[in-house]
Amino acid sequence: MVIPVEDSTDPRIADYVRLRDVDLRKSLEGGRGLFLAEGEKVIRRAIAAGHRVRSMLMTAKWLDRFADLIDGDGDGDGDGVTVYLVSDEVMEGITGFQVHRGALASMERRELPSVAEVLRGARHVVVLEDLVDHTNVGAIFRCAAALGVDAIVLSPRCADPLYRRSVKVSMGSVFSVPYARLKDWHDGLAELRDHGFRLLALTPAESAVPIEEALTGERTALLLGSEGDGLSSRWLAEADQGVRIPMSREVDSLNVAAAAAIACYLLTAAAR
Incomplete structure (x- = not known):
């Protein structure tokens, strides 16, 4: 499912806010049991390691590269990934910097082994x-x-x-x-x-x-x-x-x- 988002303060994309604020990210990611993966290679390696995708954030030019995940046959759980689609300007407003590697994915953490x-x-x-x-x-x-x-x-x-x-x-x-x-x-x-x-x-x-x-x-x-x-x-x-x-x-x-x-x-x- 692809959902256009036009406002960087939209609560649906709260997983991605203020990525340069280290203290905020530690609190947010720990509290929600998530982490962020940036770029196609890293996202796919995280999926291959068994991490479930919560959602993805990207601009329109990257949709084709992730079509298999969006359609539901590339992430291993049988369900299509929800994608929040934004402009370059909104992306920078959300994250605080230009994302050059195509996309961000909010992933679920797995329990650490002993x-x-x-x-x-x-x-x-x-x-x-x-x-x-x-x-x-x-x-x-x-x-x-x-x-x-x-x-x-x-x-x-x-x-x-x-x-x-x-x-x-x-x-x-x-x-x-x-x-x-x-x-x-x-x-x-x-x-x-x-x-x-x-x-x-x-x-x-x-x-x-x-x-x-x-x-x-x-x-x-x-x-x-x-x-x-x-x-x-x-x-x-x-x-x-x-x-x-x-x-x-x-x-x-x-x-x-x-x-x-x-x-x-x-x-x-x-x-x-």
């Missing part, structure tokens, strides 16, 4: 402590998917992988890498150790060993810390070993997403 569930059968996992930048979280998910990491575990305060910016930067990889969230930051790493994982803390500290020297082929969890301060002193102390990426030219560290890419490659390559 940490135990995502660790079952995994050999290489990444654990994120308090990363707050959604771009970095999305980039790390994309690296993990590309480089063969089996799962990602998030600390309780880590940014939401299903926030629109994370999903967009990951190019939908947040739907292909299993992830779970720790319930307890203070003692949460014990659960990984109980499942047989060796904990490696990535840090620029000179006392840490080069990461290549620490890879033994065991089940390994790579700990990555927040953008500014890195890993907390507690998690550093809880780790089995501190590891670093050797640097040159007086550069002491990399952006956490860049460091994750290098470390994930080395981690999974060592097991090939």
Whole structure:
């Protein structure tokens, strides 16, 4: 069903309002159990991962690209998707920016698996402590998917992988890498150790060993810390070993997403 909408304040499109207001979006999306997917590739990956479409928002030029979803034979639930059709001006008034990827979809969240569930059968996992930048979280998910990491575990305060910016930067990889969230930051790493994982803390500290020297082929969890301060002193102390990426030219560290890419490659390559 295609429904024309001419007013950016129309309550039927409340799922899409003020996408740049992070605090509002966290409250709205959490309260309604939804998230937003942007662009055809990401929307279709979300559907393939089992997320149900609540509605879509797009301009007329994109209707043909999503005809299978609108007609009801492309979303897996047998029902056609409701599309709110708007002009470019109304779209920008709703979202606060120009949408260049064709469409937005409001999707239903699925219940997250437990940490135990995502660790079952995994050999290489990444654990994120308090990363707050959604771009970095999305980039790390994309690296993990590309480089063969089996799962990602998030600390309780880590940014939401299903926030629109994370999903967009990951190019939908947040739907292909299993992830779970720790319930307890203070003692949460014990659960990984109980499942047989060796904990490696990535840090620029000179006392840490080069990461290549620490890879033994065991089940390994790579700990990555927040953008500014890195890993907390507690998690550093809880780790089995501190590891670093050797640097040159007086550069002491990399952006956490860049460091994750290098470390994930080395981690999974060592097991090939």
